[in-house]
Amino acid sequence: MRLGGRMAAAIEVLTDIEARKRPVADALKDWGLSHRFAGSGDRAAIGNLVYDALRMRLSHAWLMDSESETALVYAVLLRQWGYSSETLAAELSDDKFAPEAPDLSALAARNLSDAPLHVQGDLPDWVQPSFQAFFGDNWLAEAQGMATRPTLDLRANTLKANRDKVVKALDRSGAMPSPITPNGIRIPAGTGPSRLPNVTAEVSFEKGWFEVQDEGSQIVSDLIRPAEGTQVLDYCAGGGGKTLALSAAMHNKGQIHAYDADRKRLAPIIERLRRAGTRNVQVHDHPRDLVNLEGRLDTVLVDAPCTGTGTWRRRPDTKWRLTPRTIEERTAQQIDALTKASAYVRPGGTLVYVTCSVLPEENDQQVRRFCDEHPEFSIKPVLDDWTACFGAAAPKPHSPDGSTLTLTPATTDTDGFFFCRMQREG
Ligand SMILES: C[S@@+](CC[C@H](N)C(=O)[O-])C[C@H]1O[C@@H](n2cnc3c(N)ncnc32)[C@H](O)[C@@H]1O
Numbered sequence: 411m412r413l414g415g416r417m418a419a420a421i422e423v424l425t426d427i428e429a430r431k432r433p434v435a436d437a438l439k440d441w442g443l444s445h446r447f448a449g450s451g452d453r454a455a456i457g458n459l460v461y462d463a464l465r466m467r468l469s470h471a472w473l474m475d476s477e478s479e480t481a482l483v484y485a486v487l488l489r490q491w492g493y494s495s496e497t498l499a500a501e502l503s504d505d506k507f508a509p510e511a512p513d514l515s516a517l518a519a520r521n522l523s524d525a526p527l528h529v530q531g532d533l534p535d536w537v538q539p540s541f542q543a544f545f546g547d548n549w550l551a552e553a554q555g556m557a558t559r560p561t562l563d564l565r566a567n568t569l570k571a572n573r574d575k576v577v578k579a580l581d582r583s584g585a586m587p588s589p590i591t592p593n594g595i596r597i598p599a600g601t602g603p604s605r606l607p608n609v610t611a612e613v614s615f616e617k618g619w620f621e622v623q624d625e626g627s628q629i630v631s632d633l634i635r636p637a638e639g640t641q642v643l644d645y646c647a648g649g650g651g652k653t654l655a656l657s658a659a660m661h662n663k664g665q666i667h668a669y670d671a672d673r674k675r676l677a678p679i680i681e682r683l684r685r686a687g688t689r690n691v692q693v694h695d696h697p698r699d700l701v702n703l704e705g706r707l708d709t710v711l712v713d714a715p716c717t718g719t720g721t722w723r724r725r726p727d728t729k730w731r732l733t734p735r736t737i738e739e740r741t742a743q744q745i746d747a748l749t750k751a752s753a754y755v756r757p758g759g760t761l762v763y764v765t766c767s768v769l770p771e772e773n774d775q776q777v778r779r780f781c782d783e784h785p786e787f788s789i790k791p792v793l794d795d796w797t798a799c800f801g802a803a804a805p806k807p808h809s810p811d812g813s814t815l816t817l818t819p820a821t822t823d824t825d826g827f828f829f830c831r832m833q834r835e836g
Pocket residue numbers: 627645646647648649650651652653669670671672675713714715716743746747750
């Protein structure tokens with residue numbers, strides 16, 4: 411396919427996403443199934459056009475003075491992929507599949523610095539106050555960081571391999587050690603139509619040498635620092651991303667109990683544990699399995715359900731679907747999970763609260779409310795652990811008073827994550 415056909419396909423997929431309120435991945439998959447002639451390079455390019463358009467939807471629409479899908483796709487090429495209006499017109503001139511060019515006069519005349527600030531940050535206007543409250547003067551740069559393309563991050567599974575071995579196995583993919591975590595591997599995001607490698611098709615993946623895991627998720631797992639022979643509960647284990655990292659950190663010693671209230675989300679953990687060679691994880695899908703663990707665990711992790719604002723780079727459609735109602739629902743679920751999970755912490759033990767959101771409503775406000783209501787728990791400052799874990803040269807996360815941490819694309823070049831460690835009095 412030439413560029414015009416790829417643009418037309420991206421417009422079709424964006425229209426489908428908007429009309430049927432579908433997840434991007436589903437809409438792209440369906441398009442691929444009904445257009446089997448398209449090669450992998452075409453699919454990657456179409457996917458990039460769609461994701462790039464959604465990441466910067468607001469600023470693209472403002473500059474183009476149009477919210478049409480065609481305007482968004484043209485804006486991607488002109489603002490993000492390095493085309494000028496002349497080079498683009500030349501490339502499309504004899505391409506019969508090229509969509510009709512929209513009016514580009516607004517783009518030529520407008521300057522983004524004249525746009526409202528939330529448009530400059532590609533942020534829903536009603537979310538701006540939360541960003542300002544938490545990030546202060548940096549809020550705009552933080553919002554803009556969330557409109558960029560993410561890297562592909564992997565974690566070397568030290569139960570089976572090490573980082574050097576994985577980097578070598580993936581050298582054709584541009585893999586390199588990632589900047590912060592000791593076992594992290596990073597494949598750069600790429601530009602324009604470039605395709606990220608399908609690393610899960612590699613033999614080294616099948617062998618369990620690595621997992622796909624954002625460096626932010628690796629960082630929060632590393633910060634938990636469970637001692638080898640201890641008893642750990644991963645209370646919202648989901649597909650097991652953090653369970654697997656904890657198991658490797660504990661060198662397969664001690665015991666990790668992986669529980670999730672949703673069996674379907676938990677199901678993939680079984681195959682992942684097998685591939686990774688973990689031997690210290692018990693999977694539980696019913697709260698009755700946990701009864702004997704009450705008050706007995708050294709560490710309880712609550713990787714809470716959240717709005718996922720920290721993952722907007724990867725799932726930009728969710729940025730525009732977020733509503734105040736969703737925040738209300740998630741915060742209620744978070745307090746419920748945190749309260750239930752806290753019952754399993756032994757006196758003197760540790761309760762860790764993590765989200766992949768950057769909104770203070772889901773983070774600092776939640777842990778402070780929890781500690782107010784459960785005075786036997788208190789927040790243990792975590793900023794000092796940062797240097798111990800990652801060295802003095804590592805970029806520093808947000809931490810208003812050193813007690814909790816928030817990772818972001820703009821500060822740590824990771825997905826957004828919140829981390830808080832609490833201790834139960836002995
Ligand atoms: C952020 S995801 C977990 C991701 C996972 N820890 C990982 O690293 O791959 C949150 C999980 O919390 C689970 N969950 C929500 N409410 C819960 C509750 N009250 N008790 C236990 N699990 C809950 C959801 O089913 C979901 O799988």
